Amino acid sequence: DTGVSQNPRHKITKRGQNVTFRCDPISEHNRLYWYRQTLGQGPEFLTYFQNEAQLEKSRLLSDRFSAERPKGSFSTLEIQRTEQGDSAMYLCASSPREEGAKNIQYFGAGTRLSVL
Amino acid sequence: LAKTTQPISMDSYEGQEVNITCSHNNIATNDYITWYQQFPSQGPRFIIQGYKTKVTNEVASLFIPADRKSSTLSLPRVSLSDTAVYYCLVGGHSSASKIIFGSGTRLSIRP
Numbered sequence: 385d386t387g388v389s390q391n392p393r394h395k396i397t398k399r400g401q402n403v404t405f406r407c408d409p410i411s412e413h414n415r416l417y418w419y420r421q422t423l424g425q426g427p428e429f430l431t432y433f434q435n436e437a438q439l440e441k442s443r444l445l446s447d448r449f450s451a452e453r454p455k456g457s458f459s460t461l462e463i464q465r466t467e468q469g470d471s472a473m474y475l476c477a478s479s480p481r482e483e484g485a486k487n488i489q490y491f492g493a494g495t496r497l498s499v500l
Numbered sequence: 501l502a503k504t505t506q507p508i509s510m511d512s513y514e515g516q517e518v519n520i521t522c523s524h525n526n527i528a529t530n531d532y533i534t535w536y537q538q539f540p541s542q543g544p545r546f547i548i549q550g551y552k553t554k555v556t557n558e559v560a561s562l563f564i565p566a567d568r569k570s571s572t573l574s575l576p577r578v579s580l581s582d583t584a585v586y587y588c589l590v591g592g593h594s595s596a597s598k599i600i601f602g603s604g605t606r607l608s609i610r611p
Contacts, residue, residue: 426587426601440597475543491543
């Protein structure tokens with residue numbers, strides 16, 4: 385299967401700890417997105433990469449959140465000093481290069497974070 | 501931002517055709533309309549995308565009137581496995597941050 389892969393699938397951490405999630409997009413996709421989803425809500429945009437460049441970042445994103453895509457392939461999302469409000473599903477998606485298809489995204493299964 | 505409005509929930513029965521309508525009054529000229537399906541504990545899955553008139557693929561049809569201020573996702577002969585949340589999105593052509601999922605429509609299919 386060459387879909388979007390996210391690891392870990394589940395993460396339980398204590399408040400104040402740092403966590404890092406990894407996303408491996410579909411190999412030929414140059415665009416990568418991170419979203420956060422809470423129960424009963426749709427995914428909320430966090431940040432967007434085109435190749436290794438982080439082109440967009442949500443204004444709602446706390447400075448405790450940082451994302452990287454160092455070689456334009458996999459990406460990591462780090463949350464520092466986690467808070468209980470960070471508990472959510474973190475989704476990664478990728479999309480192909482074709483212009484006009486920017487919002488056809490292929491999602492991973494997500495990483496579910498629980499902050500105790 | 502092009503905001504969308506969808507029914508919160510819908511119920512139907514196996515074998516029926518289901519139509520979910522989405523309104524997007526502020527759609528921009530360059531915006532496409534895209535629908536996703538999401539099952540519990542999974543990421544959304546792309547269903548269909550269109551710009552105007554009608555688009556059909558192996559799983560659904562998308563009807564878009566001339567003014568493009570709304571769209572209708574049509575699922576023919578639904579089965580229990582179509583129980584999911586369906587999201588209508590517009591935009592994203594110019595900015596990824598303008599892709600807004602909203603709360604979606606929770607579709608429940610009964611035997």
